[in-house]
Amino acid sequence: MTSDPRVFLTLDLGAATTAAALIGRLQGQWRLLGSLAMPATSDPEPMLDLLLARLREASPQIVEELAIPARASAIGRLVARTAPRGLLAVLAPTNARRDSLAAAADRAGWRVRPASLEHGDLLKLVDAALAPGVDAALIGCADPPLGDERRRLEELNLVADAIAERRPGLPLVLSGAVAASGGQSGTTESNAEAAPARPAPERLFAPAPNAGDPPGAPLTIFLGGLRARPDDGRQGIAQATKSLAAVVDRRVEALEIGLDGGLRAAAWPSAGEPSGAGSLASESAAAALFPPEPDEATVDAVLAWSTLPLDRTRLRDRLRELRFRPWADAQGDGALLRLAAARVAVSRLIDATPAISALPPADLVVATGGVWSSGPAPAIALALADIRRRSGAAQLAIDHARLLGPLGTLDDDGERRQLIDDLLDEVLLPVGSVVVAQGLKGGRPIGRIAVRSDGRSQERELVPGGLEIVDVPPGQLASAELEFREPVTVGTRGRKFGIEVSGGLAGLIVDLRDVPLRLPEGSDRRRDQLAEWQRSLWPDLEA
Amino acid sequence: MTGPIGHPASGNNGTGGGVAMANGLGLVTARPLVQRSPTLRFPLSMADTVRVAPGQTISAGILLADRLRDPLVEETGRRRREEAGDSPLLSAGQRTWLLSGGQREPLESPISGIVRSADTATGLVVEAAADSLAGVLAIGGPSRGRLEIATGADGELRPAALDVGRSGSILVVGSRVEAETLTRARAMGVRGVVVAALSGKDLRDFEASERRQRASVHQLAPFAVLVLDGVLRRRIASPVMELLASLEGNEVAIVGDPPQLLFRRVESVPTPPADWVRVASGPMAGREGRWAGPAGPRRFGAAVHLEAGFVRFDDGPPTPVPLADLERFV
Known part of the structure; x- marks a missing residue:
């Protein structure tokens, strides 16, 4: 990519969205010159040519200065791919162990096909691993094995032998006591005559699912390494x-x-790290925007966040349709439905990553992914505020040009940091800041906020249960002073708080709703409540 | 609306030609109308007995594999001894596990072709000597029969319209179909249904009916449903309908992986004009017209900004439509 020092393209090839951006070096600094996002079914080449055509029309002098070629095919590219996730057959002696192995694999970014000897036989386990599309098999139990596991250890070893014989090229990951025994029964005789002609099976020995703190963390790291690809968008x-x-x-x-x-992914400055920051990242298939087959829990969850008067059958059909065509009907009701599904996905992602939730709260929250491509930024801010219920202040931003994935694929840490430093104001679309106060009581005003920026001051009364929106334009810093009659928690406990906030398209959102958020039980009242909050940040919804 | 087909082109090169790329049309998702010699996969279990070998040429109707219904694994011992005809799955030392499980069901080839692979790990992979029309989902199958157009592109077939006269056919039933119609179709000896959309409720009801049928002792005749577009009701695209009409009366097959309708190789495919586009989703779903150029980012309902293109429907003025809702046929 950097062989051409003046201009390059980034491509983020996702399962649903292809995002492209054009980056150029102007006056010694990298700048974002344009970006586009389209369905992944579109051919990226015409999309890149359109990006160039728009730049030529908008700023021919930049095209001339950077000597940008006429066709996108002549420009270097930085490509990240987020699809598809590999499929891992997870085979275990008991249902409980199956679930713990599956959770570790899910956090490592695998799709999982689970099976256990508790509710299946040898055939089901072997078939699960041999099914078309399976990229690797994980066979595991605790080390030392629990009572139920010890009884089935020999059968697990037989399963490992049977898989290795029938599909020699399949990576076979052995974890816990199965790894300790080598994953071999040593006496398997089936199809013995065919064995010498086949390549040796690839057996990998992984940490036990009960090892580490929290248990399973080393196994997750091992499984993450197994599927690591240099152009992986999520790792990027x-x-x-x-x-x-x-x-x-x-x-x-x-x-x-x-x-x-x-x-x-969470990251924090750390002088002790060579890269200047420490980090923790975790994936989850449970956070899929539109799961392949929406179950009752998914339908219920989306329905709970939806302001659309849809019945369960109709909602399920729309979610299944969106699985086939994730970009379909992105306007009107479709936009509302997407953001309801996005709330569910973010909520599940947070639930699936307790280790990150245990870290101190982030100062800057960045939303990235195709679902945020087309919705109005203030509506996205509300979706994030609805789900991230942590007291304190945070700045919200959107990776609108989907640059984080491609830039993250750069091997050279210094080069990556330089690019991000140069592009900082353009990589992140400033949505605004959100201040969440916890421990508020009563329905009458309980305090005031005064926001000073650019020589002007805005004051508001604070009423529990609602949102106060204060206009702070993008690029502006403001100082917010909150004063409550009773002590509350805004990061720390107190009555007076002085916070410096950044502006954005949604301004400053002072969130005085419950932590965690409580919604009315009745569907009509719940929809009305959600619509009321939505109107304050999405005023032209009916347009 | 009149269909877009002017006259059959000589073949279909799958690119849409230079015209398709002009004026921003390349930004619209291209949907192949016909796929040549598709590769099909039939999943296999270790309990299945494969009857063909890689490299073997097969014709429609040939036995590919015997599938064991409800396979069980039993360990030999005092209660269960190995008998003639038993199929050992695994053995370790003195212990042996046998496969057993009632009836076997034949898996017949729905089409001619060449077997490329035949093991449990990859499934039975066949390179079809046929062309195909892709769908988004297939249920049941594989199945083959004579293609019959039962309704128009936006029609809906009612159960009462089905009788034994349609036995052995694969029916094209328009924009949607109910589970009750599918169940009756199977009972009347129909071999399959091709439909634009199938709702989740009808899919679940039909699958439940299939499970009940399969739980009975009797062997079921093959039956398959091919869904062309998705879940929400819409008419079958006119280029697809023209293709299906040109195949009426011919032997076709429905397969599940990938979901496709297979038919004899055709020399010429009725091809729509290169600038013909269809609204595949959104408020105007199902409408078709001519591409009139990119419209740039546009504001649509709920203040959402989307990349758009102009489409001229019938003789009306150019209408902006989100690019993501459009498709063209190549």
Whole structure:
């Protein structure tokens, strides 16, 4: 990519969205010259040519200065791919162990096909691993094995032998006591005559699912390494988040929601790290925007966040349709439905990543992924505020040009940091800041906020249960002073708080709703309540 | 609306030609109308007995594999001894596990072709000597029969319209179909249904009916449903309908992986004009017209900004439509 020092393209090839951006070096600094996002079914080449055509029309002098070729095919590219997730057959002696192995694999970014000897036989386990599309098999139990597991250890070893014989090229990951025994029964005789002609099976020995703190963490790291690809978009986002934390010298959290899963990455400045930042990242298929077959829980969850008067059958049909065509009907009701599904996905991502939730809250939260491409930024801010219920202040931003994934694929940490530093104001679309206060009581005014920026002051009364929106334009810093009659929690407990906030398209959102958020039980009242909050940040919804 | 087909082109090169790329049309998702010699996969279980070998040429109706219904694994011992005809799955030392499980069901080839692979790990992979029309989902199958157009592109077939006269056919039933119609179709000896959309409720009801049928002792005749577009009701695209009409009366087959309708190789495919586009989703779903150029980012309902293109429907003025809602046929 950097062989041409003056201009390059980035491509983020996701399961649902292809995002492209054009980056050029102007006056010694990298700048974003344009970006586009389209359905992944579109041919990227015409899209890139359109990007160039728009730049030629808007700024022919930049095209001339950078000597940008007429066709996109002549420009170097930085490509990240987030699809598809590999499929891992997870085979275990008991249902409980199956679930713990599956959770570790999910956090490592695998799709999982689980099976256990408790509710299946040898055939079901072997068939699960041999099914078309399976990229690897994980066979595991605790080390030392629990009572139920010890009884089935020999059968697990037989399963490992049977898989290795019938599909020699399949990576076979042995974990816990199965790894300790080598995953071999040693006496398997089936199809013995065919064995010498086949290549040796690839057996990999992984940490036990009960090892580490929290248990399963080393196994997750091992499984993550197994599917690592240099152009992996999600790993790229994790790397870029780390560089971003080092550049802005603040705690950063990235929430990526994709068609097949999501990523949550947290990073914080750390002088002790060679990259200048520490980080923790975890993926989950449970955070898929539109799961392949929406179950009852998914339908219920989306319905709970939806302001559309849809019945369960109709909602399920729309979600299934969106699985086939994730970009379909992105306007009107479709936009509302997407953001309801995105809330569910973010909520599941947060639930699936407790280790990140246990970290101190982030100063900057970055939303990335195709679902955020077309919705109005203030509506996205509300969606994030609805789900991230942590008291304190945070700045919200959107990776609108989907640059974090491609930039994160750069091997050179210094080069990545330099690019992010140069592009900082353009990589992140400033949505605004959100201040969440916890521990508020009563329905009458309980305090005031005064926001000063650019020589003017705005004051508001604070009423529990609602949102106060204060206009702070993008690029502006403001000082907010909150004063409550009773002590509350805004990061720390107290009555008076002085916070410096950044502006954005949604301004400053003072969130005085419950933590965690409580919604009315009745569907009509719940929809009315959600619509009321939505109207304050999405006033032209009916347009 | 009149269909877009002027006259059959000589073949279909799958690119849409230079015209398709002009004026921003390349930004619209291209949907192949016909796929040549598709590769099909039939999943296999270790309990299945494969009857063909890689490299073997097969014709429609040939036995590909015997599938064991409800396979069980039993360990030999005092209660269960190995008998003639038993199929050992695994053995370790003195212990042996046998496969057993009632009836076997034949898996017949729905089409001619060449077997490329035949093991449990990859499934039975066949390179079809046929062309195909892709769908988004297939249920049941594989199945083959004579293609019959039962309704128009936006029609809906009612159960009462089905009788034994349609036995052995694969029916094209328009924009949607109910589970009750599918169940009756199977009972009347129909071999398959091709439809634009199938709702989730009808899919679940039909699958439940299939499970009940399969739980009975009797072997079921093959039956398959091919869904062309998705879940929400819409008319079958006119280029697809023209293709299906040109195949009426011919032997076709429905397969599930990938979901496709297979038919004899055709020399010429009725091809729509290169600038013909269809609204595949959104408020105007199902409408078709001519591409009139890119419209740039546009504001649509709920203040959402989307890349758009102009489409001229019938003789009306150019209408902006989100690019993501459009498709063209190549």
